[in-house]
Amino acid sequence: MGLVDRFDLPQPAKFLLNWGRKYSLWVMNFGLACCAIELIAASTSRHDFIRLGVIPVAHGPRQADLLVVAGTLTDKMAPALKRVYEQMPEPKYVISFGSCSNCGGPFWDSYSVTKGVDQIVPVDVYVPGCPPRPEALLEGILMLQDMIGKESLKERFERRDATEPKAQPIVVGGGPIFQTQIEDE
Amino acid sequence: MTPEELAKHLNETGLFERDEVAHGELSMWASRDGWVAGAEHLKECGRCRFDFFTFISAVDLEDEGFEVVCHLYSVRRQHHINYKTLLPRTEPRLRTLKGLWLGADWGERETHELFGIDFDGHGDLRKLLLPDEFEGFPLRKDFLLMSREIKEWPGLKEPEEVK
Numbered sequence: 001m002g003l004v005d006r007f008d009l010p011q012p013a014k015f016l017l018n019w020g021r022k023y024s025l026w027v028m029n030f031g032l033a034c035c036a037i038e039l040i041a042a043s044t045s046r047h048d049f050i051r052l053g054v055i056p057v058a059h060g061p062r063q064a065d066l067l068v069v070a071g072t073l074t075d076k077m078a079p080a081l082k083r084v085y086e087q088m089p090e091p092k093y094v095i096s097f098g099s100c101s102n103c104g105g106p107f108w109d110s111y112s113v114t115k116g117v118d119q120i121v122p123v124d125v126y127v128p129g130c131p132p133r134p135e136a137l138l139e140g141i142l143m144l145q146d147m148i149g150k151e152s153l154k155e156r157f158e159r160r161d162a163t164e165p166k167a168q169p170i171v172v173g174g175g176p177i178f179q180t181q182i183e184d185e
Numbered sequence: 186m187t188p189e190e191l192a193k194h195l196n197e198t199g200l201f202e203r204d205e206v207a208h209g210e211l212s213m214w215a216s217r218d219g220w221v222a223g224a225e226h227l228k229e230c231g232r233c234r235f236d237f238f239t240f241i242s243a244v245d246l247e248d249e250g251f252e253v254v255c256h257l258y259s260v261r262r263q264h265h266i267n268y269k270t271l272l273p274r275t276e277p278r279l280r281t282l283k284g285l286w287l288g289a290d291w292g293e294r295e296t297h298e299l300f301g302i303d304f305d306g307h308g309d310l311r312k313l314l315l316p317d318e319f320e321g322f323p324l325r326k327d328f329l330l331m332s333r334e335i336k337e338w339p340g341l342k343e344p345e346e347v348k
Contacts, residue, residue: 109330109336
């Protein structure tokens with residue numbers, strides 16, 4: 001990509017670059033169900049995430065920095081989500097908004113619902129709720145911006161190239177993430 | 186026409202097996218062989234004029250078989266009917282209604298993939314909602330939900346259990 005992914009920049013330069021990135025998050029709205037309505041509410045004048053520098057309605061995934069998956073992802077839709085994610089340029093971030101996209105939600109036993117978008121794309125911030133209030137999304141965005149402000153792009157790209165798991169994801173409101181582990185016999 | 190008048194008229198034709206009026210709505214059952222003939226009457230007869238095909242689906246009655254339910258509405262006469270038939274579980278096949286109402290096309294495709302009911306003469310029973318590689322008929326009662334196999338349903342199952 002350039003210098004930023006190979007060398008750790010001096011702190012002032014890193015601060016400035018991260019500061020520029022975190023207040024200009026073009027968001028790709030991947031609204032799939034009722035959570036999308038809350039996401040739209042968060043973008044309009046009452047809750048207004050534009051004041052946080054989140055710009056709604058990117059022209060397409062290739063112009064977006066942030067993917068918000070809001071709603072029930074089905075197995076049939078999952079390849080489309082993967083495709084959208086892969087089209088986005090690095091560095092890119094994913095917010096999983098609502099119970100359905102976190103873990104399947106009320107459709108935990110369904111035959112057609114993907115039980116968590118983290119099976120398809122890596123997730124940075126989980127926003128729990130059914131649906132979560134727009135304020136929960138605002139908090140998730142603030143936490144994400146905090147993370148972007150502190151991160152080193154060099155480490156980020158190293159992790160990506162090594163296909164290691166991401167840093168510990170953030171859960172709005174706190175709480176643990178139970179990762180399913182398949183034990184070998 | 187009121188549901189009672191409609192039931193009286195339809196019973197006179199001899200095309201239907203049984204009728205029932207519940208919650209202000211009329212249900213008529215046809216035999217499997219008389220399915221298309223009954224539908225033809227419902228569409229063409231001047232007193233019925235069911236010109237709008239709302240939707241088609243099925244109910245899994247386990248041992249009794251599958252009950253195919255077809256909701257029809259008449260925009261001209263402003264009345265509604267549930268047109269039903271009972272299919273044996275061992276051989277769930279029926280003639281298509283695609284020739285009468287084009288709206289039956291996708292509804293029958295959906296019923297085919299979710300319940301495994303074959304519609305003879307449809308000719309295009311590709312999957313509509315499920316992924317192409319999906320196996321099984323998920324709305325049948327004997328379809329296994331993998332999540333339920335691992336974890337039992339945590340709530341109550343029957344309305345009688347609520348006290």
